[in-house]
Amino acid sequence: MGRKKLDRQEFHARVAPETVDRLKNLAASLGYQHGGQGSIAQVLDAVAEGRIILVPTDKILDNLK
Secondary structure, three states: OOOOOOOOOOOOOOOOHHHHHHHHHHHHHOOOEEOOEEOHHHHHHHHHOOOOOOOOOHHHHHHHO
16 A cells, blocks of 8 residues: 555745755754655745744845835
8 A cells, every 4th residue: 555645736946055955954943844854845834824924034124125
């Protein structure tokens, strides 16, 4: 018997080389893990569902002016 198929959609993003490791570390530190490492997908789901709230820094806010 195989693994249950999840209702998921795949997408790809081009990011800086260090970004993937940073996001995996962030995910792991927040408790979002899969397969022994941080799960970027779970963090993105949490942001989209409002379970994680992103707060812009002053640097980002200055760039919007």
